[in-house]
Amino acid sequence: MAHLSIIKRNIKLGVKNLLLHKLRSMLTMLGLVFGVGSVIAMLAIGEGASEEALSQIRKLGSRNIIISSQKPAEENSLANNNVRMSVYGLLYDDYRRISETIPTILKTVPVKSMQKPCRYGKRHMDLRIVGTTEKWFDLVQRNVIAGRIISRKDVDEMASVAVLTDHGARKLLAAQNVVGSTIRLGGNAYEVIGIVQTESESAGTMQMPDTDVDVYVPISTTRLHYGDIFSQRKQGSDIREQVELHRIIVEVDNERNVKRTAAAIDRSLSISHKKQDYYMDVPLALLRQARATKRTFSIVLGTIAGISLLVGGIGIMNIMLATVTERTREIGIRRAIGAKRRHIVFQFLIETLVLSIIGGVTGIGMGLFIPWVVTLTTGMPTIVTAYSLILSLGISVSVGIIFGIYPAMRASELDPIIALRHE
Amino acid sequence: MSGGRNCEHAVEVKDLRKTYIVGDQQVNALDGVSAQIRKGEFWAIMGASGSGKSTMLNILGCLDRPTSGSYFLDGRDVSKMDDANLSDIRLKYLGFIFQSFNLIPQLTVAENIALPLYYQGVDEDESIVRAKELASMVGLSMRLDHKPTQLSGGQQQRVAIARALSNDPVLILADEPTGNLDSATSIEIMSLLSEMNKRGKTIVMVTHEPDIAEYAAHRLVMKDGRVDRIS
Secondary structure, eight states, rough: OHHHHHHHHHHHHHHHHHHTTHHHHHHHHHHHHHHHHHHHHHHHHHHHHHHHHHHHHHHTTTTTTEEEEOOOOOOHHHHHHHOOOOEBOOOOOHHHHHHHHHHTTEEEEEEEEEEEEETTTTEEEEEEEEOOOOOOOSSSOOOEEEOOOOOHHHHHOOOEEEEEEEHHHTTTTTGGGGTTTTEETTTEEEEEEEEEOOHHHHHHHBBBBBOOOSSSEEHHHHHHHOOOOEEEEEETTEEEESSSSOOOOOOOOOOGGGHHHHHHHHHHHHOSSSSOEEEEEEEHHHHHHHHHHOOOOOHHHHHHHHHHHHHHHHHHHHHHHHHHTTTHHHHHHHHHHOOOOOHHHHHHHHHHHOOOOOOHHHHHHHHHHHHHHHHHHHHOOOOOHHHHHHHHHHHHHHHHHHHHHHHHHHTTTTHHHHHHOOO | OOOOOOOOOOEEEEEEEEEETTTTTTEEEEEEEEEEEEOOOOOEEEOOSSHHHHHHHHHHHTTSSEEEEEEEEEEEEEOOHHHHHHHHHHHHHEEETTTTOOTTSHHHHHHHHHHHHHHHTOHHHHHHHHHHHHHHHOGGGGGGOGGGGGGGGHHHHHHHHOOOOOHHHHHHHETTTTTOOOOOHHHHHHHHHHHHHHHTTTEEOSSSSSHTTTTTEEEEEETTTTEEEEE
């Protein structure tokens, strides 16, 4: 208890001495305040950014592989001169072969995208249609707002049913009671069986598979109604394309098998595709990349933080050394009265610690404030983790001890006779 | 060890020597000083500058150690103690009064008086009670919360005397206690010291002013590191 009261009185004395030189104490702390503040702020911003990227990638599914059709480069240039039909992209055969021959694949989802004029009541507009199977909704799990989603039976029976996405429904100005009514897509009548929610955010370089979808219909039905040939007018020329499938989404049984499965798919496709008319996105690879980026970021941050805290610490040491010189006489008096060396060490160390803890806490305040402002002004998400707060406070205390010990030792080693004579 | 409150002598020094090496020269600041000071006595150490009186005071005050010779303070041999033990001796058995008062400017009068108690680990409430008693003893009850800079020189020296008394020391050492004071104030301070001596305090004072030395019953005059004369 006696110790506790000595510590308490030393802290009181330390605060008093620091208050004696308010401006100097504040300036001394500033280095640490900015050091700690910037560490927390940068960690929060970094954490927020990478967490956003990671969660978006996770939404794409870390076990998924997305294969998309693309028009080969040479086809593109040819299409400008000749009015002809370009045939490219993924085939139903590819879909069948991939799902049947690669054992690590759990689910394979074919996707056919197109744009068709739509009529609902008195409204006319073009809708973006995705033809797919019931498995789509297993891989791209979204809330069902109303009704139901496409079933296996719908696909098998080539049923004329449609599931609207929420923004598809908004375009049609359709409320939830649209379920059960009929819409016409490219001249064919479909029964609306449900509405699902969509994910509108994009995941870095990749889009969510359902970003641009207004309505889902069974893939078998789209093939029956519209075939595989699409024509559109572009820059005055009529462009006709034959694309069987626009995408194939694959779910692998295990994250460990994703890389191998992607390679197997690539090998399997390259046999039948002489031209590079498809490309693959592997969210897991992006996830790994994001994690690696995060690690690099942490190392860079750690270095900056280390340097700024070192600078802060040196600032504190510098001032404490000046303080010791300035208070040489006081040290002499205390020693003459009977203070032991350790009392002097303790007194000055407490003072540095008070300084560094106040600096650290102020820095934490700043570290909480900056991310808040960043989020408020830019809308960027930021996450202040408890660990970054504990870390910075711990570092402040360590800085206080490490950089306070030398001035304190210097003070205690003064010869009291000489110290008393000091002017 | 025959130390303690029953010991007849407050100070007993025998053949005290202090040697400094300056360059390649050996300087004998003290060259065989022997003296005995009984409890309750008031001594003045006099001498020209360079006579060794300051060195003598530093050794008596346990701020310095003799090169050779022995020093018994209240029966304890303190001549060979290390820094920590000497600190302890200063804390428990000695009180200092300096020419320039040497109060700590950021502490109040009460806190300055109680400083030795703080290092002794006496709790705060008790220290405050003691500080009040001592302040009224030196006539400063109304100034407990003042800072030293708000006091006159004489008042500051009174605080220093109260501080020197706070640990109830065996020996009070005063180094030119009136050196920074005008003559009227000097008389006040010396009267106060005499009063403390009458109450039983042993005092050793260094001064070069003969009329100040008059207050002491015993005078030890030093010259070239030796005792020149005792009267």
